[in-house]
Ligand SMILES: NC(=O)C1=CN([C@@H]2O[C@H](COP(=O)(O)OP(=O)(O)OC[C@H]3O[C@@H](n4cnc5c(N)ncnc54)[C@H](O)[C@@H]3O)[C@@H](O)[C@H]2O)C=CC1
Ligand SMILES: N[C@@H](CC=O)C(=O)O
């Protein structure tokens with residue numbers, strides 16, 4: 172009598188860096204439990220890597236120095252792309268799809284910028300593309316949005332979605348460490364992107380935000396429309412003033428549905444310290460999603476790192492393995508929506524966005540300065556909700572002044588700041604950081 176056990180699913184892994192080696196290690200260590208959950212074994216039939224990585228043992232596998240061998244290997248059911256970037260990775264994935272392979276990738280840049288092309292190619296070939304590891308590392312937030320929250324109209328989402336950035340801000344706040352030194356540590360720990368500018372200038376978070384927004388609202392992937400600001404200009408002084416006012420500074424991605432369109436923005440943000448998300452530290456990420464039916468939900472976990480990310484990569488492999496024999500139309504679509512034109516809302520220009528603001532300026536220590544600033548704010552319809560002004564230091568004639576404003580439209584805030592900076596009694600530029608209550 173023959174066995175009814177389904178045949179193993181055969182995977183090819185391309186890229187043996189941080190995530191690739193983590194994936195090999197977790198697949199080896201947890202092979203039994205993964206196979207039990209999957210209903211079949213997962214067999215690595217080929218690894219594409221320029222060189223071996225001492226962090227994992229691939230001696231039992233067929234290792235090719237040419238990753239495109241994996242895309243053409245007739246044995247491979249699923250190609251796992253872990254090389255990163257948007258050039259070779261795009262060609263590799265399109266070649267693999269053309270050869271009928273399913274795809275698992277951790278590559279947010281690629282999905283955010285070329286996802287539409289890749290999903291269309293996959294749909295034509297009846298294969299699937301899975302990318303849980305692309306957003307918030309090990310947190311199953313893509314699955315939550317695509318499946319767990321499918322009954323909801325998502326009203327907004329906000330997340331700490333870059334582990335490197337959160338690690339840097341946390342170390343600056345908790346230990347007063349220097350920005351550059353902490354970034355180097357994040358690179359050594361394998362958290363940072365190949366080009367760490369992506370982490371510190373908000374580009375990586377913007378990639379992730381457009382993926383989340385597309386899944387949440389059914390809008391096209393629109394990376395070019397995200398307002399993007401990073402953490403590179405955050406100073407320890409601002410972290411300390413924010414704390415004095417009862418806030419933490421976090422780098423946040425925000426996507427909000429409004430009647431006029433969708434807000435898509437990533438930037439440093441003051442968040443009231445009593446919010447759970449304000450206390451998400453180190454490499455941890457968290458995503459808040461507000462659905463009309465379920466209300467607010469929060470997803471928390473490691474946003475980067477070898478095994479945390481491997482956890483998401485392998486969950487995608489398991490998902491595909493479970494539905495290998497299912498007809499393509501019966502699988503969950505990569506975008507979570509079967510209708511292409513689910514939502515026609517456009518992305519709003521940042522000038523239309525309304526938030527409260529933290530402003531820090533250096534003011535001449537003489538009477539009347541604050542009334543000039545207050546009068547400029549009032550002319551733009553801005554009220555001052557809180558103010559910090561310390562005594563000047565010995566021999567100093569300028570003092571730092573910190574203001575928390577009411578909610579104000581971006582364009583009006585910028586106009587007020589220009590007028591404040593033009594005052595003789597204000598030295599240099601005004602530091603501005605948005606404030607979100609997330610209530
Ligand atoms: N490191 C992390 O914590 C996370 C990374 N990701 C994503 O996972 C992907 C991989 O990231 P890491 O493992 O951190 O990068 P990595 O730089 O550690 O590993 C990439 C590997 O791919 C190899 N590679 C690059 N181009 C190649 C080519 N043309 N042929 C053969 N090998 C090639 C490199 O030699 C390297 O070993 C990226 O898309 C990244 O954004 C996603 C979530 C978390
Ligand atoms: N560089 C990224 C890695 C995970 O996506 C980060 O720091 O979050």
Ligand code: NA
Pocket residue numbers: 303304305306307308309310311312313483
């Ligand atoms: Na994830």
